[in-house]
Amino acid sequence: QLYSTIGWHPTEAGSYSQEIEDMIVSQLDNPKVVALGEIGLDYYWMEDPKEVQIEVFKRQIGLSKKYNLPFVVHTRDALEDTYDVIKEVGVGPRGGIMHSYSGSLEMAQKFVDLGMMISFSGVVTFKKALDVQEAAQKLPLDRILVETDAPYLAPVPKRGRENRTGYTRYVVDKIAELRGLTSEEVARATYDNAMRIFGLND
Template sequence: MSKKKKRKPLPLLQSACGFVDTHCHLDMDRYTDDVDDVISRAKSAGVGTIITIGIDLASSKEAVGLCSQHQNVYATVGIHPHYAPTCNASTMAQLRELSKHPKVVAFGEIGINRYKDYAPIADQIKAFTIQLQCAKELNLPIIIHDREAHAEIITILKAQGPFPAGGIIHCFSGDKTVARKFLDLGFHLSIPGVVTFKKALDLQEATASVPLNRLLLETDGPFLAPEPYRGKRNEPAYLLYTAEKVAMLHNISLEKLAEITSQNVQNLLQIKL
Protein backbone atom coordinates (compact mmCIF):
# COMPACT_ATOMS: atom_id res chain seq x y z
CA MET A 1 0.00 0.00 0.00
CA SER A 2 1.28 3.42 -0.91
CA LYS A 3 1.37 5.85 1.98
CA LYS A 4 0.69 8.76 -0.32
CA LYS A 5 -2.30 10.73 0.91
CA LYS A 6 -5.23 10.60 -1.51
CA ARG A 7 -6.48 14.14 -1.99
CA LYS A 8 -9.87 15.17 -3.19
CA PRO A 9 -9.71 15.60 -6.98
CA LEU A 10 -10.25 19.03 -8.56
CA PRO A 11 -13.92 19.94 -8.98
CA LEU A 12 -15.00 19.57 -12.61
CA LEU A 13 -16.09 22.67 -14.46
CA GLN A 14 -18.73 21.75 -17.05
CA SER A 15 -18.67 24.83 -19.21
CA ALA A 16 -16.54 26.56 -21.77
CA CYS A 17 -16.41 29.74 -19.69
CA GLY A 18 -13.43 29.36 -17.42
CA PHE A 19 -12.22 31.08 -14.27
CA VAL A 20 -9.66 33.85 -13.92
CA ASP A 21 -6.99 33.63 -11.24
CA THR A 22 -6.79 37.35 -10.45
CA HIS A 23 -3.66 37.13 -8.31
CA CYS A 24 -0.70 34.82 -8.73
CA HIS A 25 3.07 35.25 -8.62
CA LEU A 26 4.17 33.22 -11.62
CA ASP A 27 7.63 34.84 -11.59
CA MET A 28 8.53 33.44 -8.17
CA ASP A 29 11.29 30.86 -7.66
CA ARG A 30 8.89 28.11 -6.71
CA TYR A 31 7.56 28.08 -10.30
CA THR A 32 10.90 28.40 -12.08
CA ASP A 33 11.16 24.73 -13.01
CA ASP A 34 7.63 24.18 -14.25
CA VAL A 35 5.87 27.44 -15.03
CA ASP A 36 4.71 26.16 -18.45
CA ASP A 37 3.18 23.07 -16.82
CA VAL A 38 1.57 25.21 -14.13
CA ILE A 39 -0.10 27.35 -16.80
CA SER A 40 -1.25 24.37 -18.85
CA ARG A 41 -2.57 22.51 -15.78
CA ALA A 42 -4.57 25.63 -14.96
CA LYS A 43 -6.01 25.71 -18.47
CA SER A 44 -7.05 22.05 -18.34
CA ALA A 45 -8.73 22.62 -14.98
CA GLY A 46 -10.73 25.56 -16.35
CA VAL A 47 -8.59 28.46 -15.17
CA GLY A 48 -8.11 29.96 -18.59
CA THR A 49 -6.62 33.30 -17.55
CA ILE A 50 -4.01 34.25 -14.95
CA ILE A 51 -3.01 37.70 -13.71
CA THR A 52 0.61 37.66 -12.54
CA ILE A 53 1.43 40.36 -10.01
CA GLY A 54 4.47 42.58 -9.62
CA ILE A 55 5.87 43.13 -6.12
CA ASP A 56 8.91 45.27 -6.96
CA LEU A 57 10.63 46.60 -10.06
CA ALA A 58 12.36 43.29 -10.93
CA SER A 59 9.23 41.17 -10.52
CA SER A 60 7.14 43.74 -12.41
CA LYS A 61 9.57 43.36 -15.32
CA GLU A 62 9.26 39.58 -15.07
CA ALA A 63 5.46 39.83 -14.94
CA VAL A 64 5.50 41.85 -18.16
CA GLY A 65 7.88 39.27 -19.68
CA LEU A 66 5.51 36.44 -18.75
CA CYS A 67 2.44 38.14 -20.20
CA SER A 68 4.34 38.71 -23.45
CA GLN A 69 5.18 35.01 -23.68
CA HIS A 70 1.81 33.53 -22.71
CA GLN A 71 -1.39 34.44 -24.48
CA ASN A 72 -3.60 33.83 -21.42
CA VAL A 73 -1.41 35.65 -18.88
CA TYR A 74 -1.82 39.34 -17.97
CA ALA A 75 0.40 41.40 -15.69
CA THR A 76 0.39 44.14 -13.08
CA VAL A 77 3.25 46.36 -11.92
CA GLY A 78 3.88 47.86 -8.51
CA ILE A 79 5.80 47.81 -5.24
CA HIS A 80 4.55 45.59 -2.41
CA PRO A 81 4.68 47.05 1.12
CA HIS A 82 7.59 44.76 2.04
CA TYR A 83 9.67 46.56 -0.59
CA ALA A 84 8.34 50.05 0.14
CA PRO A 85 11.83 51.53 0.67
CA THR A 86 12.59 50.81 -3.02
CA CYS A 87 9.80 53.17 -4.10
CA ASN A 88 11.62 56.25 -5.40
CA ALA A 89 11.54 58.54 -8.44
CA SER A 90 13.64 56.19 -10.54
CA THR A 91 11.67 52.98 -9.82
CA MET A 92 8.39 54.85 -10.25
CA ALA A 93 9.48 56.16 -13.65
CA GLN A 94 10.35 52.62 -14.73
CA LEU A 95 7.05 51.22 -13.46
CA ARG A 96 5.17 53.89 -15.39
CA GLU A 97 7.05 52.89 -18.51
CA LEU A 98 6.28 49.20 -17.94
CA SER A 99 2.61 49.99 -17.37
CA LYS A 100 2.29 51.06 -21.00
CA HIS A 101 2.47 47.43 -22.10
CA PRO A 102 -0.97 46.52 -23.50
CA LYS A 103 -1.27 43.50 -21.21
CA VAL A 104 -0.60 45.41 -18.00
CA VAL A 105 -4.10 45.58 -16.53
CA ALA A 106 -3.64 47.12 -13.07
CA PHE A 107 -1.27 48.82 -10.67
CA GLY A 108 -0.13 46.76 -7.66
CA GLU A 109 0.16 45.07 -5.43
CA ILE A 110 0.44 48.05 -3.12
CA GLY A 111 -0.72 48.59 0.44
CA ILE A 112 0.20 48.04 4.06
CA ASN A 113 1.39 44.94 5.89
CA ARG A 114 1.19 45.13 9.69
CA TYR A 115 1.58 41.38 10.12
CA LYS A 116 5.24 41.37 9.19
CA ASP A 117 6.77 44.81 9.47
CA TYR A 118 9.54 44.11 6.95
CA ALA A 119 9.51 47.79 5.99
CA PRO A 120 9.11 50.74 8.37
CA ILE A 121 5.48 51.80 8.51
CA ALA A 122 6.28 55.37 7.44
CA ASP A 123 7.89 54.01 4.25
CA GLN A 124 4.90 51.74 3.64
CA ILE A 125 2.43 54.61 3.91
CA LYS A 126 4.55 56.85 1.68
CA ALA A 127 4.98 54.19 -1.01
CA PHE A 128 1.28 53.32 -0.86
CA THR A 129 0.22 56.96 -1.26
CA ILE A 130 2.62 57.70 -4.13
CA GLN A 131 1.48 54.61 -6.00
CA LEU A 132 -2.21 55.29 -5.43
CA GLN A 133 -1.77 58.67 -7.09
CA CYS A 134 0.27 57.15 -9.91
CA ALA A 135 -2.41 54.51 -10.57
CA LYS A 136 -4.99 57.24 -10.65
CA GLU A 137 -3.02 59.30 -13.16
CA LEU A 138 -2.54 56.23 -15.34
CA ASN A 139 -6.24 55.44 -14.98
CA LEU A 140 -5.40 51.87 -13.93
CA PRO A 141 -7.33 49.77 -11.40
CA ILE A 142 -5.45 49.23 -8.12
CA ILE A 143 -4.52 45.94 -6.47
CA ILE A 144 -4.51 46.43 -2.70
CA HIS A 145 -2.51 44.35 -0.23
CA ASP A 146 -4.11 44.64 3.22
CA ARG A 147 -2.60 42.52 5.97
CA GLU A 148 -3.91 43.41 9.40
CA ALA A 149 -4.26 47.03 8.32
CA HIS A 150 -7.96 47.34 7.38
CA ALA A 151 -8.71 50.59 9.23
CA GLU A 152 -5.49 52.29 8.13
CA ILE A 153 -6.01 51.37 4.49
CA ILE A 154 -9.63 52.49 4.50
CA THR A 155 -8.57 55.88 5.95
CA ILE A 156 -5.91 56.33 3.25
CA LEU A 157 -8.26 55.24 0.44
CA LYS A 158 -10.86 57.73 1.63
CA ALA A 159 -8.28 60.52 1.78
CA GLN A 160 -6.70 59.74 -1.60
CA GLY A 161 -9.82 58.69 -3.50
CA PRO A 162 -12.02 58.47 -5.37
CA PHE A 163 -10.53 55.95 -7.78
CA PRO A 164 -12.61 55.98 -10.95
CA ALA A 165 -10.84 52.93 -12.43
CA GLY A 166 -11.70 50.91 -9.30
CA GLY A 167 -9.63 48.21 -7.76
CA ILE A 168 -9.32 44.90 -5.97
CA ILE A 169 -8.83 44.13 -2.30
CA HIS A 170 -6.57 41.17 -2.93
CA CYS A 171 -6.65 38.17 -0.60
CA PHE A 172 -9.54 39.66 1.32
CA SER A 173 -9.16 38.71 4.97
CA GLY A 174 -11.69 40.80 6.87
CA ASP A 175 -15.15 40.10 8.18
CA LYS A 176 -18.57 41.20 6.94
CA THR A 177 -18.21 44.73 8.35
CA VAL A 178 -14.82 45.33 6.72
CA ALA A 179 -16.15 43.90 3.45
CA ARG A 180 -18.99 46.42 3.52
CA LYS A 181 -16.55 49.32 3.96
CA PHE A 182 -14.45 48.31 0.96
CA LEU A 183 -17.58 47.72 -1.11
CA ASP A 184 -18.83 51.20 -0.20
CA LEU A 185 -15.55 52.62 -1.52
CA GLY A 186 -16.27 50.91 -4.84
CA PHE A 187 -13.75 48.07 -4.62
CA HIS A 188 -14.05 44.46 -5.70
CA LEU A 189 -13.10 41.78 -3.18
CA SER A 190 -10.90 38.88 -4.24
CA ILE A 191 -11.37 35.70 -2.22
CA PRO A 192 -8.36 33.44 -1.56
CA GLY A 193 -8.07 29.72 -0.75
CA VAL A 194 -8.26 30.54 2.96
CA VAL A 195 -12.06 30.48 2.55
CA THR A 196 -11.84 26.67 2.29
CA PHE A 197 -10.27 26.35 5.74
CA LYS A 198 -12.60 24.88 8.35
CA LYS A 199 -12.10 27.65 10.88
CA ALA A 200 -12.38 30.58 8.43
CA LEU A 201 -15.97 31.23 9.50
CA ASP A 202 -15.76 35.04 9.44
CA LEU A 203 -14.29 35.00 5.95
CA GLN A 204 -16.97 32.55 4.80
CA GLU A 205 -19.68 34.79 6.19
CA ALA A 206 -18.08 37.87 4.60
CA THR A 207 -17.78 36.07 1.24
CA ALA A 208 -21.46 35.16 1.32
CA SER A 209 -22.28 38.83 1.94
CA VAL A 210 -20.39 40.20 -1.10
CA PRO A 211 -22.70 40.95 -4.04
CA LEU A 212 -21.88 38.64 -6.94
CA ASN A 213 -21.00 41.54 -9.25
CA ARG A 214 -18.16 42.58 -6.89
CA LEU A 215 -16.68 39.14 -6.31
CA LEU A 216 -13.37 37.84 -7.69
CA LEU A 217 -11.27 34.74 -7.01
CA GLU A 218 -7.54 34.26 -6.62
CA THR A 219 -4.91 31.77 -5.55
CA ASP A 220 -2.11 34.13 -4.43
CA GLY A 221 0.09 31.25 -5.60
CA PRO A 222 2.60 30.00 -4.61
CA PHE A 223 1.16 30.94 -1.21
CA LEU A 224 -2.04 30.01 0.67
CA ALA A 225 -3.07 26.77 -1.03
CA PRO A 226 -6.72 25.86 -0.39
CA GLU A 227 -7.84 22.60 1.17
CA PRO A 228 -6.93 19.83 0.40
CA TYR A 229 -3.49 21.25 -0.40
CA ARG A 230 -3.15 23.54 2.60
CA GLY A 231 0.53 24.05 3.41
CA LYS A 232 1.73 22.90 -0.04
CA ARG A 233 2.73 25.04 -2.99
CA ASN A 234 -0.34 26.69 -4.44
CA GLU A 235 -0.97 27.01 -8.19
CA PRO A 236 -3.73 28.49 -10.37
CA ALA A 237 -5.44 25.09 -11.04
CA TYR A 238 -6.30 24.90 -7.33
CA LEU A 239 -8.56 27.90 -7.79
CA LEU A 240 -11.27 25.31 -8.49
CA TYR A 241 -11.33 24.27 -4.81
CA THR A 242 -11.83 27.88 -3.76
CA ALA A 243 -14.47 28.38 -6.45
CA GLU A 244 -16.38 25.29 -5.29
CA LYS A 245 -16.55 26.70 -1.75
CA VAL A 246 -17.57 30.19 -2.89
CA ALA A 247 -20.26 28.78 -5.21
CA MET A 248 -21.61 26.82 -2.27
CA LEU A 249 -21.64 29.91 -0.03
CA HIS A 250 -23.63 31.78 -2.69
CA ASN A 251 -25.79 28.79 -3.49
CA ILE A 252 -25.03 28.90 -7.22
CA SER A 253 -23.38 26.45 -9.60
CA LEU A 254 -19.66 26.43 -10.31
CA GLU A 255 -20.50 27.29 -13.93
CA LYS A 256 -22.58 30.32 -12.95
CA LEU A 257 -19.79 31.54 -10.66
CA ALA A 258 -17.26 31.21 -13.51
CA GLU A 259 -19.52 33.21 -15.78
CA ILE A 260 -20.12 36.00 -13.24
CA THR A 261 -16.57 36.37 -11.94
CA SER A 262 -15.13 36.34 -15.48
CA GLN A 263 -17.54 39.09 -16.44
CA ASN A 264 -16.39 41.06 -13.37
CA VAL A 265 -12.77 40.71 -14.49
CA GLN A 266 -13.63 41.90 -17.99
CA ASN A 267 -15.50 44.94 -16.64
CA LEU A 268 -12.88 45.93 -14.10
CA LEU A 269 -9.62 45.11 -15.88
CA GLN A 270 -10.85 45.96 -19.37
CA ILE A 271 -9.79 42.70 -20.91
CA LYS A 272 -11.61 40.65 -23.47
CA LEU A 273 -11.64 37.01 -22.39
Protein backbone atom coordinates in the same frame (compact mmCIF):
# COMPACT_ATOMS: atom_id res chain seq x y z
CA GLN B 1 -3.35 34.81 -22.36
CA LEU B 2 -1.18 36.15 -19.56
CA TYR B 3 -1.46 39.65 -18.18
CA SER B 4 0.46 41.46 -15.49
CA THR B 5 0.18 44.01 -12.76
CA ILE B 6 3.14 46.15 -11.79
CA GLY B 7 3.77 47.94 -8.53
CA TRP B 8 6.06 48.35 -5.54
CA HIS B 9 5.15 45.90 -2.75
CA PRO B 10 4.76 47.27 0.81
CA THR B 11 7.50 44.98 2.15
CA GLU B 12 9.89 46.93 -0.12
CA ALA B 13 8.49 50.39 0.64
CA GLY B 14 11.76 51.75 2.06
CA SER B 15 13.55 51.42 -1.28
CA TYR B 16 10.90 53.28 -3.31
CA SER B 17 12.42 56.16 -5.27
CA GLN B 18 11.79 58.45 -8.22
CA GLU B 19 13.81 56.05 -10.33
CA ILE B 20 11.56 53.14 -9.31
CA GLU B 21 8.48 55.22 -9.99
CA ASP B 22 9.74 56.14 -13.45
CA MET B 23 10.37 52.46 -14.15
CA ILE B 24 6.82 51.56 -13.10
CA VAL B 25 5.29 54.39 -15.11
CA SER B 26 7.30 53.36 -18.18
CA GLN B 27 5.47 50.00 -18.13
CA LEU B 28 1.94 51.28 -17.65
CA ASP B 29 1.13 51.82 -21.30
CA ASN B 30 2.06 48.22 -22.08
CA PRO B 31 -1.28 46.63 -23.06
CA LYS B 32 -0.32 43.53 -21.07
CA VAL B 33 -0.11 45.56 -17.84
CA VAL B 34 -3.66 45.75 -16.53
CA ALA B 35 -3.30 47.19 -13.01
CA LEU B 36 -1.03 48.85 -10.44
CA GLY B 37 -0.17 46.28 -7.78
CA GLU B 38 0.43 44.76 -5.41
CA ILE B 39 0.54 47.95 -3.39
CA GLY B 40 -0.60 48.45 0.17
CA LEU B 41 0.44 48.00 3.79
CA ASP B 42 2.09 45.07 5.55
CA TYR B 43 2.32 45.46 9.33
CA TYR B 44 2.97 41.73 9.80
CA TRP B 45 6.48 41.85 8.35
CA MET B 46 6.82 45.58 9.10
CA GLU B 47 9.96 45.91 7.01
CA ASP B 48 9.57 49.70 7.04
CA PRO B 49 7.76 52.10 9.38
CA LYS B 50 4.04 52.64 8.87
CA GLU B 51 4.51 56.22 7.72
CA VAL B 52 6.87 55.11 4.93
CA GLN B 53 4.50 52.37 3.78
CA ILE B 54 1.54 54.74 3.83
CA GLU B 55 3.39 57.34 1.75
CA VAL B 56 4.42 54.80 -0.91
CA PHE B 57 0.88 53.36 -0.95
CA LYS B 58 -0.63 56.82 -1.46
CA ARG B 59 1.77 57.68 -4.25
CA GLN B 60 0.93 54.53 -6.15
CA ILE B 61 -2.83 54.89 -5.75
CA GLY B 62 -2.22 58.34 -7.24
CA LEU B 63 -0.39 56.76 -10.19
CA SER B 64 -3.24 54.33 -10.81
CA LYS B 65 -5.65 57.23 -11.04
CA LYS B 66 -3.36 59.37 -13.17
CA TYR B 67 -2.82 56.52 -15.65
CA ASN B 68 -6.41 55.30 -15.45
CA LEU B 69 -5.78 51.78 -14.18
CA PRO B 70 -7.28 49.79 -11.30
CA PHE B 71 -5.02 49.02 -8.33
CA VAL B 72 -4.51 45.75 -6.45
CA VAL B 73 -4.10 45.98 -2.68
CA HIS B 74 -2.00 43.77 -0.43
CA THR B 75 -2.84 44.33 3.22
CA ARG B 76 -1.69 42.31 6.22
CA ASP B 77 -2.49 43.21 9.83
CA ALA B 78 -3.28 46.68 8.54
CA LEU B 79 -6.91 46.64 7.43
CA GLU B 80 -7.99 49.80 9.27
CA ASP B 81 -5.10 51.93 8.00
CA THR B 82 -5.59 50.51 4.52
CA TYR B 83 -9.19 51.61 4.60
CA ASP B 84 -8.27 55.08 5.86
CA VAL B 85 -5.65 55.58 3.14
CA ILE B 86 -7.93 54.44 0.31
CA LYS B 87 -10.74 56.59 1.62
CA GLU B 88 -8.47 59.64 1.90
CA VAL B 89 -6.85 59.30 -1.54
CA GLY B 90 -10.04 58.08 -3.21
CA VAL B 91 -10.68 55.32 -5.72
CA GLY B 92 -10.54 56.26 -9.41
CA PRO B 93 -13.17 55.32 -11.99
CA ARG B 94 -11.30 52.07 -12.76
CA GLY B 95 -11.72 50.86 -9.18
CA GLY B 96 -9.45 48.63 -7.14
CA ILE B 97 -9.16 45.11 -5.73
CA MET B 98 -8.61 43.86 -2.20
CA HIS B 99 -6.37 40.88 -2.93
CA SER B 100 -6.65 37.66 -0.88
CA TYR B 101 -9.22 39.26 1.38
CA SER B 102 -9.18 37.97 4.94
CA GLY B 103 -11.38 40.37 6.93
CA SER B 104 -15.02 40.53 7.93
CA LEU B 105 -18.15 41.13 5.86
CA GLU B 106 -18.66 44.49 7.52
CA MET B 107 -15.18 45.69 6.58
CA ALA B 108 -15.50 44.27 3.05
CA GLN B 109 -18.74 46.18 2.59
CA LYS B 110 -16.94 49.40 3.54
CA PHE B 111 -14.32 48.76 0.84
CA VAL B 112 -17.06 47.97 -1.67
CA ASP B 113 -18.72 51.28 -0.79
CA LEU B 114 -15.45 53.03 -1.71
CA GLY B 115 -15.54 51.39 -5.15
CA MET B 116 -13.38 48.33 -4.49
CA MET B 117 -13.83 44.68 -5.44
CA ILE B 118 -13.07 41.87 -3.01
CA SER B 119 -10.90 38.96 -4.14
CA PHE B 120 -10.97 35.57 -2.40
CA SER B 121 -8.11 33.08 -2.26
CA GLY B 122 -7.85 29.63 -0.67
CA VAL B 123 -8.38 31.27 2.73
CA VAL B 124 -12.16 31.13 2.15
CA THR B 125 -12.00 27.31 2.25
CA PHE B 126 -10.26 27.20 5.64
CA LYS B 127 -12.44 25.77 8.39
CA LYS B 128 -11.89 28.60 10.86
CA ALA B 129 -12.22 31.44 8.34
CA LEU B 130 -15.86 32.06 9.23
CA ASP B 131 -15.60 35.84 8.81
CA VAL B 132 -14.20 35.49 5.30
CA GLN B 133 -16.84 32.92 4.43
CA GLU B 134 -19.59 35.28 5.52
CA ALA B 135 -18.12 37.98 3.27
CA ALA B 136 -17.94 35.56 0.32
CA GLN B 137 -21.53 34.54 0.98
CA LYS B 138 -23.14 37.95 1.29
CA LEU B 139 -21.25 40.51 -0.78
CA PRO B 140 -22.89 41.50 -4.08
CA LEU B 141 -22.02 38.89 -6.71
CA ASP B 142 -20.80 41.59 -9.09
CA ARG B 143 -18.13 42.72 -6.60
CA ILE B 144 -16.24 39.49 -5.93
CA LEU B 145 -13.27 37.83 -7.59
CA VAL B 146 -11.33 34.60 -7.09
CA GLU B 147 -7.57 34.24 -7.17
CA THR B 148 -4.79 31.75 -6.62
CA ASP B 149 -1.96 33.53 -4.73
CA ALA B 150 0.09 30.49 -5.79
CA PRO B 151 2.41 29.16 -4.50
CA TYR B 152 0.78 30.22 -1.21
CA LEU B 153 -2.60 29.62 0.42
CA ALA B 154 -3.59 26.38 -1.28
CA PRO B 155 -7.32 25.78 -0.69
CA VAL B 156 -8.81 22.78 1.08
CA PRO B 157 -8.44 19.89 0.09
CA LYS B 158 -4.91 20.85 -1.02
CA ARG B 159 -4.17 22.98 2.02
CA GLY B 160 -0.53 22.95 3.12
CA ARG B 161 0.78 21.92 -0.28
CA GLU B 162 2.30 24.15 -2.91
CA ASN B 163 -0.61 25.99 -4.49
CA ARG B 164 -1.36 25.87 -8.21
CA THR B 165 -3.50 28.18 -10.28
CA GLY B 166 -5.83 25.31 -11.21
CA TYR B 167 -6.75 24.89 -7.55
CA THR B 168 -8.73 28.11 -7.83
CA ARG B 169 -11.60 25.78 -8.75
CA TYR B 170 -11.84 24.83 -5.06
CA VAL B 171 -12.25 28.49 -4.14
CA VAL B 172 -15.07 28.73 -6.69
CA ASP B 173 -16.67 25.54 -5.34
CA LYS B 174 -16.60 26.87 -1.79
CA ILE B 175 -18.17 30.21 -2.70
CA ALA B 176 -20.85 28.40 -4.72
CA GLU B 177 -21.64 26.21 -1.73
CA LEU B 178 -21.85 29.23 0.57
CA ARG B 179 -24.15 31.14 -1.79
CA GLY B 180 -26.33 28.23 -2.90
CA LEU B 181 -25.24 28.63 -6.52
CA THR B 182 -23.61 26.24 -8.98
CA SER B 183 -19.86 26.43 -9.45
CA GLU B 184 -20.51 27.38 -13.07
CA GLU B 185 -22.53 30.40 -11.98
CA VAL B 186 -19.80 31.61 -9.63
CA ALA B 187 -17.11 30.93 -12.24
CA ARG B 188 -19.03 32.93 -14.83
CA ALA B 189 -19.72 35.85 -12.51
CA THR B 190 -16.14 36.13 -11.21
CA TYR B 191 -14.77 35.75 -14.72
CA ASP B 192 -16.99 38.56 -15.97
CA ASN B 193 -16.01 40.73 -12.99
CA ALA B 194 -12.31 40.19 -13.68
CA MET B 195 -12.69 41.01 -17.37
CA ARG B 196 -14.61 44.15 -16.46
CA ILE B 197 -12.23 45.55 -13.87
CA PHE B 198 -9.09 44.75 -15.87
CA GLY B 199 -10.66 46.20 -19.02
CA LEU B 200 -10.32 43.00 -21.05
CA ASN B 201 -12.66 41.70 -23.72
CA ASP B 202 -13.83 38.14 -24.27
